[in-house]
Amino acid sequence: MTRFILQRLAFGAVVLLVxxxxxxxxxxxxxxxxxxxxxxxxxxxxxxxxxxxxxGVDRPMIEQYATFxxxxxxxxxxxxxxxxxxxxxxxxxxxxxxxxxxxxxVVLWLAIGxxxxxxxxxxxxxxRDRLGQAFILVGLSFPTFVLGMMSLYLLYFLPKQAGFTxxxxxxxxxxxxxxxxxxxxLALPWTTLALTMAAFYxxxxxxxMLDVMGEDYIRTARAKGLSERKVxxxxxxxxxxxxxxxxxxxxIALLLGGAIVIExxxxxxxxGALAVQAVNNQDRPIIIGVVLLGGLFIVTANIVVDLFYVxxxxxxx
Amino acid sequence: xxxxxxxxxxxEIPTEDGTVHAVRDVSFSIRQGELFGIAxxxxxGKSVLTQAILGLLPTAEISGKVxxxxxxxxxxxxxxxxxxxxxxxxxxxxxxxxxxxxxxxxGAQIAEVLHTHETISRQDARARVVEMLGKVGIPDAASRYDxxxxxxSGGMRQRVMIAMALIMRPALLIADEPTTALDVTVQxxxxxxxxxxxxxxxxxxILITHDLGLLASVADDVMVxxxxxxxxxxxxxxxxxxxxxxxxxxxxxxxxxxYSPGADLQPITGRPPSLLELRNxxxxxxxxxxxxxxxxxxxxxxxxxDDKTQSLCWLPDGARRQPAxxxxxxxxAAAAATVAAPVVEARDVRLTYTIGSFxxxxxxxxxxxxxxxxxxxxxxxxxxxxxxxxxxxxxxxIAGLAPATGGTVSLLGRxxxxxxxxxxxxxxxEVQLVFQDPFGSLNPxxxxxxxxxxxxxxxxxxxxDARKDKVxxxxxxxxxxxxxxxxxxxxxSGGQRQRIGIARALALNPSLIICDEPVSALDxxxxxxxxxxxxxLQRDLGLTYLFISHDLSVVRHVCNRIAVxxxxxxxxxxxxxxxxxxxxxxYTRTLLAAGKTPPQMTGERVRNLMPTTEVGP
Numbered sequence: 001m002t003r004f005i006l007q008r009l010a011f012g013a014v015v016l017l018v019x020x021x022x023x024x025x026x027x028x029x030x031x032x033x034x035x036x037x038x039x040x041x042x043x044x045x046x047x048x049x050x051x052x053x054x055x056g057v058d059r060p061m062i063e064q065y066a067t068f069x070x071x072x073x074x075x076x077x078x079x080x081x082x083x084x085x086x087x088x089x090x091x092x093x094x095x096x097x098x099x100x101x102x103x104x105x106v107v108l109w110l111a112i113g114x115x116x117x118x119x120x121x122x123x124x125x126x127x128r129d130r131l132g133q134a135f136i137l138v139g140l141s142f143p144t145f146v147l148g149m150m151s152l153y154l155l156y157f158l159p160k161q162a163g164f165t166x167x168x169x170x171x172x173x174x175x176x177x178x179x180x181x182x183x184x185x186l187a188l189p190w191t192t193l194a195l196t197m198a199a200f201y202x203x204x205x206x207x208x209m210l211d212v213m214g215e216d217y218i219r220t221a222r223a224k225g226l227s228e229r230k231v232x233x234x235x236x237x238x239x240x241x242x243x244x245x246x247x248x249x250x251x252i253a254l255l256l257g258g259a260i261v262i263e264x265x266x267x268x269x270x271x272g273a274l275a276v277q278a279v280n281n282q283d284r285p286i287i288i289g290v291v292l293l294g295g296l297f298i299v300t301a302n303i304v305v306d307l308f309y310v311x312x313x314x315x316x317x
Numbered sequence: 318x319x320x321x322x323x324x325x326x327x328x329e330i331p332t333e334d335g336t337v338h339a340v341r342d343v344s345f346s347i348r349q350g351e352l353f354g355i356a357x358x359x360x361x362g363k364s365v366l367t368q369a370i371l372g373l374l375p376t377a378e379i380s381g382k383v384x385x386x387x388x389x390x391x392x393x394x395x396x397x398x399x400x401x402x403x404x405x406x407x408x409x410x411x412x413x414x415x416x417x418x419x420x421x422x423x424g425a426q427i428a429e430v431l432h433t434h435e436t437i438s439r440q441d442a443r444a445r446v447v448e449m450l451g452k453v454g455i456p457d458a459a460s461r462y463d464x465x466x467x468x469x470s471g472g473m474r475q476r477v478m479i480a481m482a483l484i485m486r487p488a489l490l491i492a493d494e495p496t497t498a499l500d501v502t503v504q505x506x507x508x509x510x511x512x513x514x515x516x517x518x519x520x521x522x523i524l525i526t527h528d529l530g531l532l533a534s535v536a537d538d539v540m541v542x543x544x545x546x547x548x549x550x551x552x553x554x555x556x557x558x559x560x561x562x563x564x565x566x567x568x569x570x571x572x573x574x575x576y577s578p579g580a581d582l583q584p585i586t587g588r589p590p591s592l593l594e595l596r597n598x599x600x601x602x603x604x605x606x607x608x609x610x611x612x613x614x615x616x617x618x619x620x621x622x623d624d625k626t627q628s629l630c631w632l633p634d635g636a637r638r639q640p641a642x643x644x645x646x647x648x649x650a651a652a653a654a655t656v657a658a659p660v661v662e663a664r665d666v667r668l669t670y671t672i673g674s675f676x677x678x679x680x681x682x683x684x685x686x687x688x689x690x691x692x693x694x695x696x697x698x699x700x701x702x703x704x705x706x707x708x709x710x711x712x713x714x715i716a717g718l719a720p721a722t723g724g725t726v727s728l729l730g731r732x733x734x735x736x737x738x739x740x741x742x743x744x745x746x747e748v749q750l751v752f753q754d755p756f757g758s759l760n761p762x763x764x765x766x767x768x769x770x771x772x773x774x775x776x777x778x779x780x781x782d783a784r785k786d787k788v789x790x791x792x793x794x795x796x797x798x799x800x801x802x803x804x805x806x807x808x809x810s811g812g813q814r815q816r817i818g819i820a821r822a823l824a825l826n827p828s829l830i831i832c833d834e835p836v837s838a839l840d841x842x843x844x845x846x847x848x849x850x851x852x853x854l855q856r857d858l859g860l861t862y863l864f865i866s867h868d869l870s871v872v873r874h875v876c877n878r879i880a881v882x883x884x885x886x887x888x889x890x891x892x893x894x895x896x897x898x899x900x901x902x903x904y905t906r907t908l909l910a911a912g913k914t915p916p917q918m919t920g921e922r923v924r925n926l927m928p929t930t931e932v933g934p
Binding site for chain 1: 371373399400401402403404407408410412415416417418419420421422429430433434465467478481482
């Protein structure tokens with residue numbers, strides 16, 4: 001078991017290394033002079049040269065990469081070209097907003113998606129199944145930003161015009177200051193993100209449960225005289241869980257790396273919004289930092305999912 | 318009082334295609350402590366019948382009367398049926414691996430039955446489970462309580478299922494094909510265990526199976542079902558010795574065990590009817606060799622005989638029964654084989670797999686441990702053994718699909734390892750395979766014409782209309798209608814699909830056809846048709862077969878010589894008759910002793926029709 005974990009960790013480290021070199025060299029060959037960007041159009045050649053020396057971008061490529069990696073493993077991702085603040089610090093400041101958004105949305109979409117999928121799968125072809133499938137179709141068809149705009153219009157703008165505030169337009173308020181205010185501000189982003197994902201998870205749950213409920217061991221469970229609730233939850237859901245966990249791991253990791261659209265729509269200062277700003281500003285150290293953070297989340301999520309597999313399925317122990 | 322009395326049970330299942338009339342007006346009664354057999358081929362309604370009784374088919378419409386211990390189960394609320402299941406009626410199923418939940422320990426799964434039906438502490442439940450596991454023959458039961466199903470062998474898993482079904486000491490045990498997925502020797506142990514438990518607990522047993530030999534050996538009363546109807550019903554001894562219904566007689570005639578080896582089987586022709594339509598006629602009439610004019614136009618009456626057998630048939634005296642035919646003039650392959658040239662020669666063939674990922678530690682797994690086998694032109698060599706003995710692997714090695722890691726395989730005198738690419742392609746024409754699963758081994762999205770024509774295309778033998786003609790000839794040869802050239806595999810029945818596989822194998826006139834369990838997925842009556850086809854083709858075309866099977870009566874029937882495999886080795890190789898008459902190796906003797914065959918039919922008149930006013934519906 002320890003051996004397995006160590007193997008996975010080593011493999012994850014290799015993936016991150018490959019990712020970092022890929023991103024680094026990609027930006028190295030990209031056009032654009034960082035010195036010119038920092039100093040502005042009026043800077044003299046001497047000033048530009050001075051900036052290049054300070055940044056270290058006039059050194060040979062390999063040397064720059066080695067320095068970058070050497071610092072990165074110590075948590076030092078360099079400084080923003082824009083405001084000279086440490087990249088790591090900037091990113092860490094953005095994490096609470098993204099984390100709050102993702103955690104709340106995950107809880108919400110699981111709470112909506114799994115019961116709908118279950119209900120659909122347990123009575124295939126029935127009215128309930130068709131309602132469930134309609135939800136799935138609608139949920140998957142709406143792009144997040146349309147859903148976001150619609151909810152902003154209906155739940156923020158219209159009430160505002162009528163003279164009262166139902167929900168705020170967005171923005172992030174820290175949990176530590178007031179959990180209620182925090183939740184109130186995140187309610188719309190949570191719902192928007194969760195609805196699309198819930199449709200996706202309902203479809204996944206439905207498909208899994210339809211397969212599982214046709215298995216022989218479900219017939220055995222019924223032949224034992226178990227109540228239908230036990231048959232579905234203890235025997236059915238337990239077996240349908242593994243693929244759900246896999247998908248959930250990947251989705252959480254992806255969103256933690258930046259829920260770009262949602263953060264833009266609701267003006268949440270999260271990692272996704274940071275990535276957009278960094279790209280607009282050509283702020284290379286920050287872009288690299290955000291990409292590495294996303295990679296780190298995905299690698300970690302994969303390791304966690306693998307460990308869950310071992311816990312969930314005795315056959316691969 | 319009978320423990321279970323069923324009167325006029327009818328089960329209809331609504332589906333997208335229409336209503337499936339799965340069970341039609343079936344009646345029977347089972348005495349306390351009896352072992353009641355239900356026989357029938359797939360689609361006969363034998364499993365549906367029992368599941369419907371227990372409320373396991375929620376969508377089915379069920380009518381009739383089912384008295385269990387005096388209480389009518391039909392129309393009972395689902396909640397009361399649920400309380401009966403597991404407590405008063407236990408069930409075991411065909412495949413013990415898929416019937417056990419892979420993620421829970423076997424102990425927990427059995428204890429769950431106790432916790433569902435009574436209030437019991439965890440410790441007490443555990444103690445009772447361990448005791449029960451010991452009773453069904455799980456060695457070291459206490460320590461195996463916390464093991465998962467995948468850690469048990471097939472036979473042990475079925476023992477676990479039996480323990481689960483019997484832990485509440487139910488009055489009735491329904492065993493639905495409990496031995497079909499198991500090896501012969503294990504089958505025997507499981508049947509013996511069921512019988513022993515029945516005697517110990519006084520449990521009444523319903524044994525559902527397609528295996529007539531098995532029923533003949535253990536059942537008290539037997540019911541034979543076909544297309545949802547109860548064709549024949551009566552004491553097992555009378556019914557199998559002297560079947561009254563032509564269908565029962567046909568089933569027995571389809572079993573190679575009822576023939577002298579080498580004789581042509583007399584299979585039931587045609588295939589089972591669709592269950593979607595109801596007709597005012599005997600369901601078996603289209604396939605019945607003895608059908609009278611009345612059979613096709615009116616539902617048959619119930620004939621009751623003085624030896625307690627009953628038959629749903631127009632024939633007043635019951636079916637014509639002839640004992641097994643005289644051995645037909647045998648293809649003189651056995652004699653010729655000694656002089657004929659060898660097609661395949663395997664010398665000390667070994668195959669070792671290395672298991673383990675490229676990061677994990679590696680293990681060696683030896684599948685074939687030095688096989689010597691020669692197949693001569695024109696003969697059929699049987700390869701018999703239990704699952705995991707390496708017989709299919711050996712077939713793959715001989716077919717050149719898996720390279721041996723040691724020893725040599727030579728085909729027509731050429732060593733397989735010494736071939737270059739062109740010679741390899743040539744060799745591929747010489748060895749063809751027919752597989753077990755006629756459903757899984759044909760691409761469902763390709764038309765039958767192109768499946769059979771593939772060998773011609775791949776080897777550039779014929780194209781265009783020439784290829785089409787050849788394919789049609791092949792279809793004719795294997796008994797398929799050439800007009801079905803453009804159909805998809807799903808439009809054919811299991812037996813017909815196996816014919817497609819055989820036609821494809823025949824296409825390039827191979828020197829050797831390897832049949833890997835070619836009939837084990839088929840019903841007995843269809844199985845006989847395919848066996849006859851294989852034998853006929855051999856007679857006409859001088860084919861050479863390597864025939865792999867776990868069914869000894871089939872192997873004995875078609876093979877000149879038989880090789881018995883165990884643990885990657887051939888432990889005995891002899892002429893079929895010598896092997897059956899004088900088995901040398903202890904394992905061969907175990908195999909032979911385990912195989913159950915139905916009793917021989919008698920030709921004499923054994924019963925009289927009872928005067929009765931009862932006429933079938």
